[in-house]
Amino acid sequence: MxxxxxxxxxxxxxxxxxxxxxxxxxxxxxxxxxxxxxxxxxxxxxxxxxxxxxxxxxxxxxxxxxxxxxxxxxxxxxxxxxxxxxxxxxxxxxxxxxxxxxxxxxxxxxxxxxxxxxxxxxxxxxxxxxxxxxxxxxxxxxxxxxxxxxxxxxxxxxxxxxxxxxxxxxxxxxxxxxxxxxxxxxxxxxxxxxxxxxxxxxxxxxxxxxxxxxxxxxxxxxxxxxxxxxxxxxxxxxxxxxxxxxxxxxxxxxxxxxxxxxxxxxxxxxxxxxxxxxxxxxxxxxxxxxxxxxxxxxxxxxxxxxxxxxxxxxxxxxxxxxxxxxxxxxxxxxxxxxxxxxxxxxxxxxxxxxxxxxxxxSNSPFDTSKKFKIVNRNSGKALNITGGSTQDGAAVQQWTYSSWNSQKFYLLDSGNGNYRIQNVNSMKLLDIENSSLNDGAKNIQWSNNWGLNQLWKLTSLSGGYVQIQNGNSGKLLDINGASTADGASTIQWFNNGGSNQQWAVSQTN
Incomplete structure (x- = not known):
């Protein structure tokens, strides 16, 4: 040593x-x-x-x-x-x-x-x-x-x-x-x-x-x-x-x-x-x-x-x-x-x-030594930190995948299928604004505060997709209005079975 x-x-x-x-x-x-x-x-x-x-x-x-x-x-x-x-x-x-x-x-x-x-x-x-x-x-x-x-x-x-x-x-x-x-x-x-x-x-x-x-x-x-x-x-x-x-x-x-x-x-x-x-x-x-x-x-x-x-x-x-x-x-x-x-x-x-x-x-199915992109099933677009911001409170949106670091994430294993999802560019964590429990609350990035609002459970679905559930609210990561447009915001919403609440998580360089 x-x-x-x-x-x-x-x-x-x-x-x-x-x-x-x-x-x-x-x-x-x-x-x-x-x-x-x-x-x-x-x-x-x-x-x-x-x-x-x-x-x-x-x-x-x-x-x-x-x-x-x-x-x-x-x-x-x-x-x-x-x-x-x-x-x-x-x-x-x-x-x-x-x-x-x-x-x-x-x-x-x-x-x-x-x-x-x-x-x-x-x-x-x-x-x-x-x-x-x-x-x-x-x-x-x-x-x-x-x-x-x-x-x-x-x-x-x-x-x-x-x-x-x-x-x-x-x-x-x-x-x-x-x-x-x-x-x-x-x-x-x-x-x-x-x-x-x-x-x-x-x-x-x-x-x-x-x-x-x-x-x-x-x-x-x-x-x-x-x-x-x-x-x-x-x-x-x-x-x-x-x-x-x-x-x-x-x-x-x-x-x-x-x-x-x-x-x-x-x-x-x-x-x-x-x-x-x-x-x-x-x-x-x-x-x-x-x-x-x-x-x-x-x-x-x-x-x-x-x-x-x-x-x-x-x-x-x-x-x-x-x-x-x-x-x-x-x-x-x-x-x-x-x-x-x-x-x-x-x-x-x-x-x-x-x-x-x-x-x-740990029995994580992901290789947590790698970077990942997180792509919405409905839109085919990837999670992105708006404008490549490194600031607390920056909104999380979807955007056509362009291999920006703002579209890449680390999955920090917290055990039992739970992860803290860290942006490679900002090194901040996916979070729900104000720890809200409400449908429609914004998904943002924030410095690590160990809150349950920064903990996400990834649950496997058929076809290789996952649902991403917030540890505090129990609600799912969602694309607002099931939009397929670049720039559409991410929110949390109750589980409605929609493909806009389903995500492909895959390794990227």
């Missing part, structure tokens, strides 16, 4: 298949996954439990945190491992902020892996090759490796990787994925493994790769970079890695959602990069880390659905998973106040999961 950057964010803001998706055959083989992994990085869980924390599900029922995650669709866990972390399992950074590391020495990781395995969860191991956090801002060499020659460091990486993997093997646990390095944009095991010496960096990664494959040939080795929206950076990095003889199976990105309602452009950048990486290098891709504001669960839910859809949409089945980073956490339970978990403090030493993590159970 980008701990250094997230601490700055906190200071400003607050001042992945079912359990039977893989099986063990008594050999080193892991059978191929049948679907996209819905994952959770749970490195803090055991430390929070040791501190006395318990968890409730979204209905207020206290359960084991791992069971709650599984109930919400999580089928995979990600476990980071440090070489020799401090005995306190805390780290005080150069900024003076203390953070929990989690009980993530070898013993702690093996214990949690056994616990996850008993629940039938798939497992990823994330090697940091450090005693503390490894991220783009720091890749601190383990203290016990200081003074070693480069050749010895290659052996250190191999031996550490082999030791952890072999210990897991002794419990008949063969991780489905293994990350060799964490957010290694600028290298790992500094200074010898800095990206300024890509040949040496590649050798270090390959040493970890070889150790993984020696123990568990079927485990997929993930190379993970931060800044998942920066396609040019990824191309440069992996071109160098490939040209230096790098060995890997999966490209992992960090795909943290952009803050606030207007996160979809960032999600589209993630999707573009994932598709390009899969095509350019003929490798599988995944989101190794995702997170969204704990106190904005609606947006986080929608963003997680969108990133999961983006992974599912990677051609040729090369998108293989999304992992939420520390969803069991909340700021009030952590010394550094990390805000991108999916839980909230609801009592003394008690946390409750929010709606956000239930995104893994």
């Amino acid at each position: 980008l701990k250094k950057r997230m601490r700055k964010f906190v200071a400003v803001a607050l001042c992945c298949i079912l359990s039977t998706g893989w099986t063990l055959s008594g050999t080193n083989q892991v059978s191929a996954a049948a679907s996209v992994a819905k994952g959770a990085d749970i490195g803090w869980l055991s430390q929070l439990e040791a501190n006395g924390y318990t968890w409730k599900d979204q209905n207020g029922v206290q359960k084991d945190a791992l069971q709650i995650l599984k109930d919400n669709g999580v089928d995979s866990v990600r476990l980071r491992v440090f070489v020799n972390p401090p005995s306190s399992f805390t780290y005080k950074g150069s900024d003076g902020v203390t953070s929990y590391l989690g009980f993530n020495d070898k013993a702690g990781v093996v214990a949690m892996a056994r616990r996850a395995d008993a629940l039938g969860l798939r497992i990823m191991i994330d090697f940091h090759y450090s005693d503390v956090w490894a991220d783009p801002g720091k890749q601190i060499k383990p203290a016990s490796w200081e003074g070693h020659s480069f050749n010895q460091l290659l052996t250190d990486v191999y031996d550490h990787t082999y030791d952890v993997m072999n210990t897991l093997k002794s419990y008949n646990i063969y991780p489905e994925w293994v990350q060799v390095g964490n957010e290694i944009n600028y290298g790992m095991v500094w200074p010898e493994g800095k990206d300024t010496n890509f040949g040496q960096l590649t050798q270090l990664i390959n040493s970890g790769y070889d150790a993984v494959k020696t123990v568990s040939p079927s485990s997929k080795v993930v190379v993970h970079l931060a800044y998942g929206q920066q396609n040019a950076h990824f191309r440069t990095w992996f071109d160098k890695f490939q040209n230096n003889g790098g060995k890997w199976d999966v490209i992992g990105i960090s795909g943290y959602m952009a803050p606030g309602t207007n996160y979809m452009p960032r999600t589209e950048e993630f999707a573009y990069n994932l598709n390009d990486m899969a095509a350019r290098y003929n490798k599988e891709v995944m989101v190794s880390e995702f997170g969204g504001r704990y106190d904005d669960p609606e947006n986080t839910y929608s963003a997680l659905v969108s990133e999961l859809d983006a992974i599912k949409s990677v051609p040729n089945g090369k998108g293989i998973g999304v992992f939420y980073w520390e969803p069991e956490s909340a700021p009030g339970a952590l010394p550094d106040g990390y805000p991108l978990g999916a839980a909230k403090v609801v009592g003394t030493k008690q946390l409750q999961f929010t709606k956000a993590i239930s995104a893994y159970n």
Whole structure:
């Protein structure tokens, strides 16, 4: 995780298949996954439990945190491992902020892996090759490796990787994925493994790769970079890695959602990069880390659905998973106040999961990582924001489809068939003027206010059409007077079965 950057964010803001998706055959083989992994990085869980924390599900029922995650669709866990972390399992950074590391020495990781395995969860191991956090801002060499020659460091990486993997093997646990390095944009095991010496960096990664494959040939080795929206950076990095003889199976990105309602452009950048990486290098891709504001669960839910859809949409089945980073956490339970978990403090030493993590159970029929046009069945014309306005209160009309951004929309999944419909040009939501309950009330756009008047239920009809029902009034999106003219206004009206209340929702570029 980008701990250094997230601490700055906190200071400003607050001042992945079912359990039977893989099986063990008594050999080193892991059978191929049948679907996209819905994952959770749970490195803090055991430390929070040791501190006395318990968890409730979204209905207020206290359960084991791992069971709650599984109930919400999580089928995979990600476990980071440090070489020799401090005995306190805390780290005080150069900024003076203390953070929990989690009980993530070898013993702690093996214990949690056994616990996850008993629940039938798939497992990823994330090697940091450090005693503390490894991220783009720091890749601190383990203290016990200081003074070693480069050749010895290659052996250190191999031996550490082999030791952890072999210990897991002794419990008949063969991780489905293994990350060799964490957010290694600028290298790992500094200074010898800095990206300024890509040949040496590649050798270090390959040493970890070889150790993984020696123990568990079927485990997929993930190379993970931060800044998942920066396609040019990824191309440069992996071109160098490939040209230096790098060995890997999966490209992992960090795909943290952009803050606030207007996160979809960032999600589209993630999707573009994932598709390009899969095509350019003929490798599988995944989101190794995702997170969204704990106190904005609606947006986080929608963003997680969108990133999961983006992974599912990677051609040729090369998108293989999304992992939420520390969803069991909340700021009030952590010394550094990390805000991108999916839980909230609801009592003394008690946390409750929010709606956000239930995104893994979404069954939306739409690929919410894409843009859509919404075309009226009666007129054949598309919804449009009048004049391409970006102002609150601008009217929504119909107009011949011309591929303007004012005619394109994101469907932000809110669960149970409900969506917030966001205009691509203005980034504002479809709304009913003054939250009216009356027939004939105008359809407008407005900034997100979380009102039911901005929530719409899309109900499928025969012929591929839908009705779009307002969550506040229960009335349907309609074209005034069943007009077929450009510029006709949209309103809400009771369900009269008319084709002017029926819509074709389809992807557009």
